[in-house]
Amino acid sequence: MKNIIYLLLFCYSTALLSASDDFLILSKSPNEVSTLYNDSKMIDLAKARALCNYLTDNDVSLSTNGYPYPKRKKAYKRHIKQLCEKLEFSAWSETPLTQDEINNLYKLNLFKKSMNSKAKSDALGLTIKQKIMMVLNSTVRKNDFAFKNKITKKEAMNLNLEKPIKTYSVNELSLVDPKDSPYYSNLQSNETPYKRFSKLAKKKKIKNNKEQMVLIFDGVSGSGSAPKVKTIDKNLDDGWSVKWGDEIHTDAVGSRIFAALGFDVDHPYYKEKNEVIVVFPSSTSDGPKNGTDMVLEVYKNFNINIEKFVSKTGLINEEMISKNKDLAPYLGNEYITFVECAIEARPDRVKRLGPIMTNSLYNRNRRELRGSLLAHLWIDNWDTRAENTLTSNNHLGKRVYEMRGSFSDLGTSLGVSVGYLPSDFRVGLINKFSWDILKKRTRGDIGFKGKINAFLKPYESATYADMKWMAYKIANLSANDLEKILDKSGWPKGIKNLYFHKLANRRAQILKGFNIKDPHNIEFDRNYTYSKKGELFINNGVLIKDYNKDKHPLGYLSTKGRLRNYGQGPLEGATK
Amino acid sequence: MILIKFILTSLIISSNLFAGELEEQRKYIFEDQSSKFEEFISEGYLDGLSVKGHSTYEYFDMYLDTPNLELFNNGLSLRIRKRIFATGEIEFGIQLKSEMIKNGQARMEVEEDELNFYKVYHNHTTYSLQNTLSEIFNEFEKIRVQDTETKVTQNLYIMKRIEILKSWLKFKTNAPIAPFQKLKRLKIQNISMLRPTVIGKSIRKRSHIFINLKNTTEDYETTLPSSRSQIETPVFVQGKNKIWTMETSLDTANFYDLVSHCPKVSINEYEVENKYLPNSNGIKFMENFEQGLKESFKAIVNLESKYKQTINILKSCISK
Numbered sequence: 016m017k018n019i020i021y022l023l024l025f026c027y028s029t030a031l032l033s034a035s036d037d038f039l040i041l042s043k044s045p046n047e048v049s050t051l052y053n054d055s056k057m058i059d060l061a062k063a064r065a066l067c068n069y070l071t072d073n074d075v076s077l078s079t080n081g082y083p084y085p086k087r088k089k090a091y092k093r094h095i096k097q098l099c100e101k102l103e104f105s106a107w108s109e110t111p112l113t114q115d116e117i118n119n120l121y122k123l124n125l126f127k128k129s130m131n132s133k134a135k136s137d138a139l140g141l142t143i144k145q146k147i148m149m150v151l152n153s154t155v156r157k158n159d160f161a162f163k164n165k166i167t168k169k170e171a172m173n174l175n176l177e178k179p180i181k182t183y184s185v186n187e188l189s190l191v192d193p194k195d196s197p198y199y200s201n202l203q204s205n206e207t208p209y210k211r212f213s214k215l216a217k218k219k220k221i222k223n224n225k226e227q228m229v230l231i232f233d234g235v236s237g238s239g240s241a242p243k244v245k246t247i248d249k250n251l252d253d254g255w256s257v258k259w260g261d262e263i264h265t266d267a268v269g270s271r272i273f274a275a276l277g278f279d280v281d282h283p284y285y286k287e288k289n290e291v292i293v294v295f296p297s298s299t300s301d302g303p304k305n306g307t308d309m310v311l312e313v314y315k316n317f318n319i320n321i322e323k324f325v326s327k328t329g330l331i332n333e334e335m336i337s338k339n340k341d342l343a344p345y346l347g348n349e350y351i352t353f354v355e356c357a358i359e360a361r362p363d364r365v366k367r368l369g370p371i372m373t374n375s376l377y378n379r380n381r382r383e384l385r386g387s388l389l390a391h392l393w394i395d396n397w398d399t400r401a402e403n404t405l406t407s408n409n410h411l412g413k414r415v416y417e418m419r420g421s422f423s424d425l426g427t428s429l430g431v432s433v434g435y436l437p438s439d440f441r442v443g444l445i446n447k448f449s450w451d452i453l454k455k456r457t458r459g460d461i462g463f464k465g466k467i468n469a470f471l472k473p474y475e476s477a478t479y480a481d482m483k484w485m486a487y488k489i490a491n492l493s494a495n496d497l498e499k500i501l502d503k504s505g506w507p508k509g510i511k512n513l514y515f516h517k518l519a520n521r522r523a524q525i526l527k528g529f530n531i532k533d534p535h536n537i538e539f540d541r542n543y544t545y546s547k548k549g550e551l552f553i554n555n556g557v558l559i560k561d562y563n564k565d566k567h568p569l570g571y572l573s574t575k576g577r578l579r580n581y582g583q584g585p586l587e588g589a590t591k
Numbered sequence: 592m593i594l595i596k597f598i599l600t601s602l603i604i605s606s607n608l609f610a611g612e613l614e615e616q617r618k619y620i621f622e623d624q625s626s627k628f629e630e631f632i633s634e635g636y637l638d639g640l641s642v643k644g645h646s647t648y649e650y651f652d653m654y655l656d657t658p659n660l661e662l663f664n665n666g667l668s669l670r671i672r673k674r675i676f677a678t679g680e681i682e683f684g685i686q687l688k689s690e691m692i693k694n695g696q697a698r699m700e701v702e703e704d705e706l707n708f709y710k711v712y713h714n715h716t717t718y719s720l721q722n723t724l725s726e727i728f729n730e731f732e733k734i735r736v737q738d739t740e741t742k743v744t745q746n747l748y749i750m751k752r753i754e755i756l757k758s759w760l761k762f763k764t765n766a767p768i769a770p771f772q773k774l775k776r777l778k779i780q781n782i783s784m785l786r787p788t789v790i791g792k793s794i795r796k797r798s799h800i801f802i803n804l805k806n807t808t809e810d811y812e813t814t815l816p817s818s819r820s821q822i823e824t825p826v827f828v829q830g831k832n833k834i835w836t837m838e839t840s841l842d843t844a845n846f847y848d849l850v851s852h853c854p855k856v857s858i859n860e861y862e863v864e865n866k867y868l869p870n871s872n873g874i875k876f877m878e879n880f881e882q883g884l885k886e887s888f889k890a891i892v893n894l895e896s897k898y899k900q901t902i903n904i905l906k907s908c909i910s911k
Contacts, residue, residue, distance in 0.1 A: 064765055064766060064767065067766070067767035068765075068767045068772060070767070071767045071769070071772070072767070072769075072772045072776075073701070073769065073772070073773075074772065074773070074776050089704075093705055095767070096703075096705075096708075096767055096768070097708050099766070099767050100708050100709060100710070103762075103763075103766055104710050104712065107712040107762055108712045108717070231821065233820070247820075247821070247822060251821055251822045252822070296821055297816065297831055301818065344830075414705060414707075
């Protein structure tokens, strides 16, 4: 009898869940959502309105957790009001909530959690407690990535299973994809993984100009630890963050790999010498007015000297305009160009809110979030804090919006050196990026090497089946996908090739560990050796000689990171 | 009532509470609005400031209030507006504004600028709010053109749709709609009894006021560029030789009451809004421009909103 009831309940929920392609629903709703409607799915309008008003009322100046509420953009409020209106109408016409409307309740709660979390981190910054946890997580817990080859009582709750879970083998369970949701979009069978990054960019109307990009200076950033400035695209609508430092290669690669696996990401692009020109507008009354001022301001904000990244400064002249017509409106204005840098898109259509990976709303029960742990380990991403995930409100045109969740900062990866006395970290160190990821494999169980600085609930809850699910996604990436992604890194040829071999080796170990037949059979060479013009740079898989620092100012061997000014001297003339 | 006025005045003076909802503006009326002034706002020059008309559009307004005019009595106006741009583009919005307390005083403006997704459930039938509003305004325009002395209250087509609108207002006063959120904060009573009070049509001519550094007075030649970003500056007033100081609008409007059977009310109004940043420096331009308007066009400072002017005139009719 009990089984029949379960079966009926299961069929009912399956039918409901299938009705929506925007699939946030879990097999059990978190309290924040379920308290907004009764057993007959009639909405509690007063509670729903309280939530909607909290999210949209300009006069709400404090978040419910007691911190100054972040500014809410028009597009964000419009989207929330559109979601709320559907709920309002359901109450007014006294009709039960549809699955789509329950999805809306999830979204509203996600918006709330994300904004509250942002309010807290904006107010407190990185707290001492968080810093201690980062150290402990990176040291004491660093080996805690072991998974038993069995189905647990706490498997993911967003799998929309077709039969009772007990009837599944671990492998069968690992083959079940979560439905598309703001957190994750499955790749189509005919989709080329590496192209997903461009596809996402196109949807956000990001235009990465292949020619020299003209960006208008809009101030030095005050957030994060990597040196960066804010600029505006020549279309005057979209923004770009211009960055220097050790993440300019790794962020480009990490983001493209995560996109190829099905996640949404930020859009960083590596730029070679003089491919970006930052122009200083004549109307700026405060802040840096030329390249020298900008370098000084960056030094003051980040304690990092970016002088070696500067290629040229000066005034825009007719000759420059004849080569790049986008410079025409700026004749006589100050400009600066760089030896190398990264630019990261801040499209007008994407309004950035707080983190998506909050430890709430049963995020821990989502397969895609649990499985992302293996993706982090594969690329050796260290900074896995919730702050490096993002909820965004994206405009699709004609005032149609969607909520998206993304991994927003994947640059602390691909060979990370973390020091505590003195405190520092450096990323993109090829020799620190281990050839091996597999730790043990006994009786079908599996363990991985790696370190992350934040064990979010989904990572703590990840099971063997979740990790194997992600292993299948990693298997889906071919040699061509990896090559195309690494082509965007800006790394010199030898380093780029060495990363290819290491990523391929780690991928092969993951597949072997999970007994997954490699669909692409990527070949790799653990003894990769590379020399150029008679000079040996890489010997037997190890970088032994650093590259030309005129082209790559930080090099790839020194472990001195951003907290030690990358081992450089102070900026001359800077008064702190 | 005194308490509400005190709260409102305090809130308006405390600009932090209305961050992002305030604009520095001044309003004028003319005893005799001449064609010379119409030419001036199209393309003109006044004491070092250049004027360039940039758009004309028409709009329809419907003001809402409670039966005992709580909003009017508290120095507020709440209107639903349909804007028709020269391009044919149409926009609907609902906006709450405070009355100006003294010349140049920033007014509170709280707007809900998208109404196209709202639905009304009235007598077991579903209506689109925006379609209902369109039908009201279209019919109003039809009868207004036919007979300028028309009594809108006698038009059953419009009055039936106003009943639909009243249902929406009654249900929505606690919903996440910005003007209603603000009315609750201001502790205005009986907002669930809001209803359309007057309806009208206006023609608006908009102009930029700017300093053309190649053609200005000595006083303005050394003016520093505005700190307003390029993104927020219209293309016409961008560039090294132009400094955007103000934006103006000349409204010619006719209003008809929706409660009694009073004759129409005609209003002309010229509004000037500061666009120069920092704001404190922009005031100087506004004051100089005002002086010029008074001397050259006999402009008179006007503090009252169109709604307040209309109700003040209609009151004498209603009381008869």
